[in-house]
Structure formats: structure tokens, C-alpha cells
Amino acid sequence: MASQYQLEFEKPVFELEQKIQELADIAADNVELKTEVAKLEKKVDKMREVIFANLSRWQMVQVARHIDRPFTLDYIKHIFTDFVELHGDRLFGDDHAIVGGMAKLDGEPVMIIGHQKGRDTKEKVYRNFGMPNPEGYRKALRLMEMAERFRMPIITFVDTPGAYPGIGAEERGQAEAIARNLREMASLTVPIVVVITGEGGSGGALAIAVGDRVLMLEYSIYAVISPEGCAAILWSDGTKGAQAAEALKLTAPDLKELDVIDEIVKEPLGGAHRDHETMAKNLHQALARHLKELKALSVEQLVEGRYQKFRKMSRFAG
């Protein structure tokens, strides 16, 4: 699907595409014009390639937040079969900002958990803009523990601005819900593969992101705070997101460099929002490969390996 929503830096490409379309419309049987169109189409691809190969961190933030970027339910549709969505934390309610359920990946049962954003206004509100309350994290944990009982690997999709900062969230223990997930995910005895698909927003992302493998899509982001939040604090100016994005080093290549993630999953030309099928195909292959490797490990190797993986994530002197 070609996205209609244009990012600022994509505009030249869209303009050229529009011109090509106009030309193609009048070209009809004119062979000369047709060759011209074909030439220009190549030029568009090249242009897009160049733009996306040189995205600034702030531009990547915008791609990561693109409204047409595939969300968890899109990946579920394209990669898995037999999805049965499961609802509720059995304590308070059902959080629509996190979806979960069982499904089959290449015929094998897995448990899927992921943040879910909305595309139109109504759905955005319904999904609370992908910002979970404690019940979302508790639902996630309930499903992960179920996965452990039934020996199903867990796959999580991370795409949230962050955990919701609200009165109810605090009253029902947002911090406790996140903390508990971190502790429990560390010792689950089934393989966990985490994919940062869009925005990896701080603790709200990490609460479903402790895994044996952590993958990031090429233009996804992952940081301790949103660029705007960081800018508001450091420069008392929430509009300096671009500057903060640079400082936070929040892109997939940045995190690969720091050994915080294991692999960068290639996105189709121009970003995942331009081609859900290709994105899903790339991700499908990566998931299958990592799960295969993890399934070969003993429970001890798996759990201790996960512990050591996160254990090593720090830099200090002395």
C-alpha cells in the first residue's frame, strides 16, 4: 500500500511521482514518452533510496511514528495464522493499547503480545494512542505465563510512546506492573523474541521487551525518553525534539553499536508504511530464524543466556 500521508522530507519524491503519473496519463501509446516515464520511475526509486539512506535521527523518529506504519495487528494478519485474541488481566479490565493472543507461526503455536495504536481518530482514542495502563502490562504477563505453561515461544511487538501517565494508572500501580514484568520476563522458561516495530518508548516499551533476542526494524526508535520529553527537560523547550533525538542516539544502528539489540530488520524502500507485505515477509524470515536457534537451547541455557545478555548492558569506569 502506498501511503498518502507525506513526511516533509518525502515531498520531493511525491512531487516527482505525481508528475510521472501525469506524464503516464498522456503518454498513452507514445513510445518516446513511455521511455521517459520508465526513466523517471527509476529516478524516483533512486531519489527515495538516497533520502532514506541519509535520514537524520529526527527524520527516523517521524518514520517510526508514521500513521500508516504496520501495527501489531497488521503483522499478525500478515505473518501468522489462527490468531485467537485473548482479553483482560483478570484483575481490573482489558487494555486496548496492548493486544495479545495465541497464533501459529509456520504451523507452530506461539504467544503474541504487542502494543497497538490506532489510525483514525476514533481508533486512536480507543487504543489510547498505544499507551498502556497497568492492566495492559498485567494482561501481557498473564499471557506470557500461560505461554510458559503450554510451552509456547513468545513474540512481542513494541510500539508505544510510553506507559500512560494518568491518575488511574498511578493508583493501580503502573510502576509495579512494569517492574513485575521485567522481573518475570527475566526468568520465563520459553524463548522470547522482541521486535521494536515503531516507537520504543521507555519503561512502557521495556515492560514487554525483555527477551532472548531483541530485533529492531530499520527505522524504528528506542530510548529512555521521547525526544520531546527530553527536550522539554534539558532545554525547557519541547520543540527541540530534533536536537534531543540526536543526543539520545535512539536509532537501530545506534543500539546495534551499543550491543543492546541483536539485529536490524530491513525495511522496504521508503519505509515499512509503503509496503506492509514486504515488511511482514522480512520480519517473518527473521522471526523464524531466531526461534529456530532458540528452540535448540536447553531451558538453562535460555534463561541464563537472557540474564547474561542484559547483565552486560552497561558502560562504566573503575
Place this chain on the structure above:
Amino acid sequence: MAWFKRDKAPGAADKKVKVPEGLLTKCVSCKANLLTKDLEKNINVCPQCGHHYRVSARQRIDLLLDAGSFKELDAGMTSVDVLNFKDSKSYQDRIQQAVAKGGSRDAVICGEGAIDAIPVQLAVFDFSFMGGSMGSVVGEKITRAIERGIEKRTPVIIVSASGGARMQESILSLMQMAKTSAALAKLKELGLPYISILTDPTTGGVTASFSMLGDINMAEPKALIGFAGPRVIEQTIRQKLPEGFQRAEYLLDHGMVDVIVERKDMRAKLAQILSMLYRG
């Protein structure tokens, strides 16, 4: 992350109106004019109304442990500016200034000691060091403290006072939440007690990891404890926050802490609890 924004939060700033060289302190809570030396003698608790002011990490250690039992560990660890992070100042400069200011090398002091002769691993946050924020050093020291508890089969006590994860180390700070919590999973499996003491203020990524995971969550009276900072919440929901919101008593009411303990009783309460949870 909230500590940077909390300059106006109620009770956050221990504003002491100082008459001749700090002789007098006006209590922020009951407005009584106190002799500063009386306040200090009373472990920074207002003798009139019981308002708990912050205490230094060193003072806290002295308060909790058997005299002379504390042995500091991992004291030499310091933060490095891996990301080359720069806002108005570079992170490197911020670290150096914080070290120069207070003498601590980072935002947590760890070591082992004893409470009524029961051996414990103790970690105490130093809020005066970059708002007690957690970066690699804090996460590593806390994790080592927990791992020492596992290795030596002793209880672990962590006294939190922190604005949360340290922005200047971005993703590495976030990962400290996972790392410390994973270590607590191991401690839990062995049935070793972990007591979390939440003091003013404990917010952000510290609350959302080890601070909320105590077998016992213990708080000081009126301590601000929360995930998001009050201002962030106010800006998000555009409503006034309820009275006492995110204070220790509020958390007790909502089932998030086990017990609120006054500073002067903290040591005795720990000894009492450990005598039941820990059998050596």
C-alpha cells in the same frame, strides 16, 4: 525522569529560610521556626510536626546499620559519557561537577553491614548526585549488591531516592531497569528477603523496576512515590491532581506499599522483619 522537572513540586525543595548563617530553619510543613541544629539532631525530621526532610546517603547508612559494621564496596566506579551526550553542558562535565560537589562518585552507595547482627547487603541512593538518577553505574552497583546477596545468602535492602533513569545514558539507563529486576528474580528464587525502602522522592524508572519489587515495600511518611512525575501527569490529563496524590499514604491506601515507617523507627522495624523473614 521526573527529577529535572520537580523544582516546583510540593515538598520537593527543602527550602530553609535561613536567618544568621542557617541558625534557624522554617519548617516547610508546619511553618515552625526551628533551630537548625535541633532539626539535624532529630535526623532531619521536624520535631514539631514530624515532616521528614531528606537525609544524606551516609547519614542513612549510619541510621540503619549496626555501628561500625558498614563496609563500602564498588566505591570506585564512575560513569562514562558513552553517547557523547551534550545539552547545555556535556554529560562529562555534569558528572565531574556532581563528584566535586558532594564527594560521592555516583548516585548510589553500596556495601555490606549488619542490622542487629543480621548480615545485609545495603544500597542507598544519594539524591544529591544528579537527582539520584540511574545510569550504568547505579544499575551495575545495585545488581552487584543483589548478586552478593545471592552469593552470600544474605537479605538485600535498597533505599531509593531517585528521579528515575538517567537521560544522558539513554538506552543504557533503560536497560538497568531490566538488569536489576532480573537479578531480583534470582534472589526471589532462593527465598532471600528483599526489602525496598522508598524515600522522597522515588519516581520513574527506579520505581518501575527494583523499588516496587520488595518482598516488603516500606516508605517514609509523605514521600513522593510514583511512575510519572506529577507535572507530566497534570499536563497529560489537564486536571488538578487529588490531594496527597503519589504520597506514601496514598500508595498505602492503594495497596502499593506494605508499611509506612518513621525514620527513627526504621532500623528497629527492619530488624523485626528480618528476624522473621531470614533464618541465616
